[in-house]
Amino acid sequence: MKEKKKASFLTPLAAVCMCIFFISVNLCTVKAAAGISVDTHSQQDIKKMYQQLDPQPQSTEYERKPGTKAPYSLGKVSDRTLQNGLNTLNFMRYVAGIPYDVTIKEEYQELAQAGALVNYANGGLSHSPGKPSGMDDSLYSLGYKGAGSSNIGWGYTTLYSAIVNGWMEDGDPSNIDRVGHRRWCLNPTMKQTGFGIVGNYYSMYAFDRTFEPTEYYGVAWPAQNMPYEFFSSYYPWSISMGKTVDASSVQVTLKHNNTGKTWKFSSSSADGDFYVNNDNYGQKGCIIFRPKNIKEYVPGDSFQVTITGSGLNVSYSVNFFKAHEHTGGTATCCEKAVCSICREEYGGYGDHVWAYRKDTEGRHYKYCTAFSCNAHKYESCTYKDGICTKCGGIKKLDRPKLKSVSPAGYRTVKITWGKVAGASSYTLYYRKVGDTKWRLVKEDIKGTSYTHATSKTAPLYLGKKYTYMVKAVHSGAASEASNASAAIAPRIPKPTITKISKNSNGVQLTWKTVKGAAAYQIQRYQGGKWVTAGETKKTTYLDRGAKKKGTYQYRVRSCRGAYYSAWSGIKTITR
Structure with a gap:
């Protein structure tokens, strides 16, 4: 799980307030899917479940507010807020066709709350946070474990927004190559969780696998029948196969049934973004693609997905529809602009967060317009150009340059690199010579060197050769990868x-x-x-x-x- 900053937006809903004519293509049924094993719910059933669960962007309520200064205290999130979080998560899971009866476990709730508190106290996101000044060891230990076993996020105004517009989106440059937060939310083996909320810091316990083993595989987002309110053109498409997938042989074809337009994706060429990730974020074998030149998805859009290669023969359709059927009301926006770097808050409601986008240097922000129409729970969001007056907004980071890689002890390697202007931390990766996949060594490195000692999550073996690369990070936005190091073999140190x-x-x-x-x-x-x-x-x-x-x-x-x-x-x- 990587850090998640708020840099996503809701599907534009201006279309709700005007007449739209489109060719009707398979609006209420889904073609028989092949090569996947999930439950399929009709559009009508999804609408009923939406009304039953009624997920809402509710403000956070506490039974006891957390103590955010030394000596610190966890506080207690209200049952109403937690239930709304569960309803939001379970609705996502229902749409995806996996078990949707996830409940709160007190142990996980305490871990998630402690994780959010430690990150809040430190003023930054980390899965391995440092100890805040004045926090006792037992509370810090709980928070460290909680942050390391949870989806985490910052900058959201509600738990609903953290789930829907944060973890389920995962389209920013730091997360799109694995969509790990989304895969944890849609992990079929999850039975229990917990939600931590302190200020605008959020966490969701993610490591539960009570339902393991599972018969579910091929968990896709967007799902076969997909409420368009919960997906936008910035969101990547993903499907988790539950087994290792060979990235070099997978081929994906996406066809827009309404117009016949086709996008193709593979490791050699792609009509947009394309990734394959075999790490165990929920389910392994995740195929990720994002078609280019799609401005928005609207009700009535119908797509066919075909995936071949690596022993796969997958085919399923995706039909977008409107789940929200409210009569009357006015759309509202309850979020102000917050700079992702300096956290300056300004402007009125309707301005959102400064955002980093792959195709820009991030000098723009989300802006909402309220509509008087039949969708009063949602706001129409677009981007506007602008620069934070305090710090200048997110600037594109230069890629680091590796300086040296050398043995530093038994199954230990020291890596050094050059400093990148504007970087607040660095993330280090490595891979065994012959492998194609980079593996995480360490996040949130504050200096320009790191000594990598063998561990369970990042092992080093005698007789094997490894290469390293590093990325610069600021507020969740990562630079391009550094040059890969020369191959190095861990050795036993020589005697003196x-x-x-x-x-x-x-x-x-x-x-x-x-x-x-x-x-x-x-x-x-x-x-x-x-x-x-x-x-x-x-x-x-x-x-x-x-x-x-x-x-x-x-x-x-x-x-x-x-x-x-x-x-x-x-x-x-x-x-």
Whole structure:
């Protein structure tokens, strides 16, 4: 799960207030799908479920407000707010055709709330946050665990908005290549969750897999029958197959049934954005694509999706319709403009957040217009050009340049790079030589170097070679990737000889313990070549083969199985 900043927008609803003529294409039925296993709900059933669950952009209510200054306290989000969050999440899941009875678990609720509190106290988003000044260890430990196991977000005014316009969108440059937040929301194995809210910081516990194993796969967004109110042209399309997918062989065809226009996507060429991600965000094997040159989706739009390659034979249709059937009322907007960098808030309601978009430097913001029409729960949102008067808005970050990559200990590598102007942190990735997928090493790195020690999530193995790359980050917007490093193989560190002496029995050598070493090999230089004097598991060795009145050179190296370190420095002695 990566950090999620508010940089998305709702589907424009100006069409609600005028007559639109379109060709009717399969409005209420869905063609038989192939290669996926999800429940299919009719448009009428989805409308009924929408009325039943009634997800709303409600303001946050607390039973106890959180303490946001030392010594800090969690507070308690009201049951009404939590239930509305569940209703919003479960409606998304119902539309997607997966189990929609997710409930709150108190343990998860506490973790999510603590995660939101720690991020609020630190004034920034992180899945591995630092300890806020004045926070006790137990609360910080809870918050650290909560932030690391949750979807997180900042800048939203309601939990509803965080779910619908944040985690379910995932179209910004920092998230589109994996749509991890969306996949956690639509994880078929999820049964329980928790929602944390402190100020405009949000979290949703995501690691529950109570329903595992599952018969559901091919979970798609947009779904086969799709309320257009919950999808826009900025949202990427995605489908999670529940198994590893070969990115090099997958081919996607998207056809607009109304006009016959077709978009094709593959690793070699794509009519828009295209990614394949096999990490375990909810379900693995996620195919992601976003067609270019679509301004908006409207009720009546019908598409056919076909996916082949990597053993897949997937076909399903997507039909957009209007789920909202209110009679009368006025659309309203309850969000002010907030700069994503300096957090300056200004303007009246109707101005949204400064946004980063892939095709710009982010110098624009969302703007809402209220309509008197039959959709009073929603506002029509567009973008307007503008620059934050305090800090200048989000500027496109330069790509970092790697400086050095070198062994730094047992199964440990040190990476350094150049500083990028405007970057608040860096994200480091690596991959094994021969792999195509980059894996996360560490987020939220504050300096320009990092020592990567082997771990469960980012392992390093002896005998394998790895390359590294880094991205600069500011307020959730990431730069292009740096150059990839030269391949490097983690090694066992070499020993350092600390003492060499002679006695009546031979030459005695002593060296420092080396982490990861199972044994040590000692060599003596004689007769114009190096010969092995012996091996030992200890950090001292007596060479009885050194004759009196002879001058000898020695060196030592660490070993573990078939792997050896470099040789130590040479020591010379005359016996």
